[in-house]
Amino acid sequence: MKLELILDKLNSFEKNSFLNIIDDIRKNPKNVKKVDKILDAETNPDLKNVDSINIAKVFNLIQDEFAEYVRKEFVNTASQLDILTDIIIRDGNCIMKQDWFSRLYDTELKKIEKNVKALEKSFESDKSSEDEQRKRDYKIYKECLQTAYSNDDEKQSDRKITNDELSILLTLSSQLELSQEEIKLINYIIVPIEKQPIDNVINDLKNVGVLFYSKKHNTVYVADEVVRVLRKVRGKEIADKFFRRVLRLFREPQINLICKKHNIDWRQAHEQKIKEIINEGISFSGALSTDIFKDGIKVTEKKKAINDLCDKGLGISPALKGAALEDKIGNLIKYFEDVEKDEKVGISIDGYEKLLLDMSGTLLKLNAQIKDEFELQPENVLSGALLLDYNIKPRDVLEIISTKDLEKFCKKREIKTRGNLIANILDAYKDSENLYLENYENIGFRNLTALKENDIRLKESELGIKFENMTKSIFSKLGFNVDENLRKKLNTKRDKIDILLNLGNNDLILVECKTVKESGYNKFSSVSRQLKAYTNLAKSNEFKIVKSLLVAPEFSDDFVSDTELETELNLSLITASSLINILNGFKKSKRQGFPHVLLMRDVLIQEDRILKAIKK
Structure with a gap:
C-alpha cells in the first residue's frame, strides 16, 4: 500500500515516530531545495499538518538519507532488525494483523534456530556434505564477526559492532558471495536469538520508522516506498x-x-x-x-x-x-x-476482478495457492482491490500457477494456448477504456514505448485524437456535461474547439488538449491565439467562456509564467497526471458531481488542494 494511503488511515499519534524521523532527515538532504519547495506550498509546513500526498513526495526525495538512517540501526545486534526486515519486505507482508505478524515472527525464529544448529554441526563435523571451500568461507566470516563483536571486552564496554566494523563485514560477505540467509545464520551463532514480545517488536520497528501500527484496526502497515528502501538496505x-x-x-x-x-x-x-x-x-x-x-x-x-x-x-x-x-x-x-x-495494473481493475472470479471457477485451489505463496491472512483473497493493496498484480498471480493449470483455464475460457499463456490471458481480460485511462499520461507524452509495454497499440498519428477523447471521458466521469453538439455547432473550418463543458445559462468552460513529445509544453503564444479565437467565437454566438483550461502532460516554467501574466483568457493549466489523479480521488469521494469552482483558482492547478477539498 502506498505511503499516502497508509498515512490517511492513521491518527496523529500513530504517525508521530515516522514524521519525527522524516522531519530530522529533511533538514539537510541532498534534495533540500525540492523538499523546501513542496513544504513552502503548504499553509503550515510543520510535517504534522502537511497533507499525506506531500509527505509521500518528501519521503521520495529523502529515501537515500532514510536508508542510511536505517543502516545505522543494524549496528544494534540485539534489535533483530535483520530478521524482522526480512519478514516485512516479502511480497504480501506489507499489511498484517498483529497476531499474523506474531505467527510469522515465531515461524522465522524456529526456522533460524533449526538452521543455526545444523550449521554449527557442520562446522564441527568432518563428514558434512558441504563443499570444503564453502565451509572455509563460512569460518572466515564467523571468525571476523566474532572478533568485531567481542573486542569491546578488552575496554570493558558493552559488546557491539561499530559502523566501521559493519562496513568491513559487509565488504567481506560480498567478496565471499554469502547470501543474506547465510550471513544471518552465522550472526546468530555469535549472538544467540532471544524471542521478544510482539508488542515490543512492533514498537521498536515503529520507532525506527519502518512500519506503522493502527491500534484501532490492530494492523501493521509497511508502505511500498519503505519496502523498496529496506530491500536495498538488506542487499536485495x-x-x-x-x-x-x-x-x-x-x-x-x-x-x-x-x-x-x-x-x-x-x-x-x-x-x-x-x-x-x-x-x-x-x-x-x-x-x-x-x-x-x-x-x-x-x-x-x-x-x-x-x-x-x-x-x-x-x-x-x-x-x-x-x-x-x-x-x-x-x-x-x-x-x-x-x-x-508503475501503478498501472496491466489490465483494468474491473478486468482483474473478472479474471480472479473466472479463474476461481476453474482452479478450485486458487485462493489457497495465492494465500500460501504471498503469506496473506484474509480468508478470501480473490479480490483485485485487496491484492493491489498488497502490490500483487494480475501477472504476479498468473506466474505462481503451473503451466498445466494455465492451459486448463485457457481451454475452459476459450483463450488461445499458442504462444505465451500469461500474455494471452491478460490480453483476454483487458478493458480498453480503463486501460487507456491508466496510460493517459503516456498518451499525452506520446510515449509509444511505454504504451507498447502496457500492450496498447497506437500509431503516432492517432495519439492526439486519443488524448482528446480520453480527456472528454475524464470530464464526463467527473460529472461535467461534455457538450459535443454545441461544440460541432460552434466550430468552423478555421477554428476547431477541442472540448466544451456546458455549465448551463450559456456559461461554458473551454478545454484545449495538447500532447508533447519533448519535456515541458512551451508554445504559449500559439495556444493563447487559439484560445482567444475560440473565446470570440463563443461570444459571437452569445455564449460566455467563464474559464479556459489547457491540458498537457507537462508545462515549462516559462509557460506557467506567461500564463500568470495573461489577463484576457482566465486561463488555468492542468497536467495530465493531475487530471487523472483528481478523477481517481473523485471516484473515492461521496460527491455526485465535481464542484467546478475548484478549477477556477490556480494558474497551474494544484491537485493536492483539490483532492483535499473533495475529501470533505
Missing part, C-alpha cells in the same frame, strides 16, 4: 516476484548450480528449489553473473545468455542497453524497479 536488488519470474526461465542444471553454490538441497522439486533460492536472499546480480554458469565460461558467452534472457525470455522491448555484463544486469534491475513503481 529486486522483489521476490521478479526474481521468481527470472528463475523460472532458467534450465534445471542452472538452478542446481545456484543451489550447490549456496548449500541448498538440489535434489528437491524444481518449484521448491526456486522458493528456497528466493528465501535465502541470494544476490540477483550474483546469480546472473556467476552462479548459473559453470567455471571457465567466457564473458562473451555469459553476455549472450543474459541478452537471450532479457530479449527472448522476458520479452523486454526495446532491448536493454549495456555493453558490459554488469551494465546489462544493472539495467535489468532498473527495469524491474520501474515495473514495480
Whole structure:
C-alpha cells in the first residue's frame, strides 16, 4: 500500500515516530531545495499538518538519507532488525494483523534456530556434505564477526559492532558471495536469538520508522516506498516476484548450480528449489553473473545468455542497453524497479476482478495457492482491490500457477494456448477504456514505448485524437456535461474547439488538449491565439467562456509564467497526471458531481488542494 494511503488511515499519534524521523532527515538532504519547495506550498509546513500526498513526495526525495538512517540501526545486534526486515519486505507482508505478524515472527525464529544448529554441526563435523571451500568461507566470516563483536571486552564496554566494523563485514560477505540467509545464520551463532514480545517488536520497528501500527484496526502497515528502501538496505536488488519470474526461465542444471553454490538441497522439486533460492536472499546480480554458469565460461558467452534472457525470455522491448555484463544486469534491475513503481495494473481493475472470479471457477485451489505463496491472512483473497493493496498484480498471480493449470483455464475460457499463456490471458481480460485511462499520461507524452509495454497499440498519428477523447471521458466521469453538439455547432473550418463543458445559462468552460513529445509544453503564444479565437467565437454566438483550461502532460516554467501574466483568457493549466489523479480521488469521494469552482483558482492547478477539498 502506498505511503499516502497508509498515512490517511492513521491518527496523529500513530504517525508521530515516522514524521519525527522524516522531519530530522529533511533538514539537510541532498534534495533540500525540492523538499523546501513542496513544504513552502503548504499553509503550515510543520510535517504534522502537511497533507499525506506531500509527505509521500518528501519521503521520495529523502529515501537515500532514510536508508542510511536505517543502516545505522543494524549496528544494534540485539534489535533483530535483520530478521524482522526480512519478514516485512516479502511480497504480501506489507499489511498484517498483529497476531499474523506474531505467527510469522515465531515461524522465522524456529526456522533460524533449526538452521543455526545444523550449521554449527557442520562446522564441527568432518563428514558434512558441504563443499570444503564453502565451509572455509563460512569460518572466515564467523571468525571476523566474532572478533568485531567481542573486542569491546578488552575496554570493558558493552559488546557491539561499530559502523566501521559493519562496513568491513559487509565488504567481506560480498567478496565471499554469502547470501543474506547465510550471513544471518552465522550472526546468530555469535549472538544467540532471544524471542521478544510482539508488542515490543512492533514498537521498536515503529520507532525506527519502518512500519506503522493502527491500534484501532490492530494492523501493521509497511508502505511500498519503505519496502523498496529496506530491500536495498538488506542487499536485495529486486522483489521476490521478479526474481521468481527470472528463475523460472532458467534450465534445471542452472538452478542446481545456484543451489550447490549456496548449500541448498538440489535434489528437491524444481518449484521448491526456486522458493528456497528466493528465501535465502541470494544476490540477483550474483546469480546472473556467476552462479548459473559453470567455471571457465567466457564473458562473451555469459553476455549472450543474459541478452537471450532479457530479449527472448522476458520479452523486454526495446532491448536493454549495456555493453558490459554488469551494465546489462544493472539495467535489468532498473527495469524491474520501474515495473514495480508503475501503478498501472496491466489490465483494468474491473478486468482483474473478472479474471480472479473466472479463474476461481476453474482452479478450485486458487485462493489457497495465492494465500500460501504471498503469506496473506484474509480468508478470501480473490479480490483485485485487496491484492493491489498488497502490490500483487494480475501477472504476479498468473506466474505462481503451473503451466498445466494455465492451459486448463485457457481451454475452459476459450483463450488461445499458442504462444505465451500469461500474455494471452491478460490480453483476454483487458478493458480498453480503463486501460487507456491508466496510460493517459503516456498518451499525452506520446510515449509509444511505454504504451507498447502496457500492450496498447497506437500509431503516432492517432495519439492526439486519443488524448482528446480520453480527456472528454475524464470530464464526463467527473460529472461535467461534455457538450459535443454545441461544440460541432460552434466550430468552423478555421477554428476547431477541442472540448466544451456546458455549465448551463450559456456559461461554458473551454478545454484545449495538447500532447508533447519533448519535456515541458512551451508554445504559449500559439495556444493563447487559439484560445482567444475560440473565446470570440463563443461570444459571437452569445455564449460566455467563464474559464479556459489547457491540458498537457507537462508545462515549462516559462509557460506557467506567461500564463500568470495573461489577463484576457482566465486561463488555468492542468497536467495530465493531475487530471487523472483528481478523477481517481473523485471516484473515492461521496460527491455526485465535481464542484467546478475548484478549477477556477490556480494558474497551474494544484491537485493536492483539490483532492483535499473533495475529501470533505
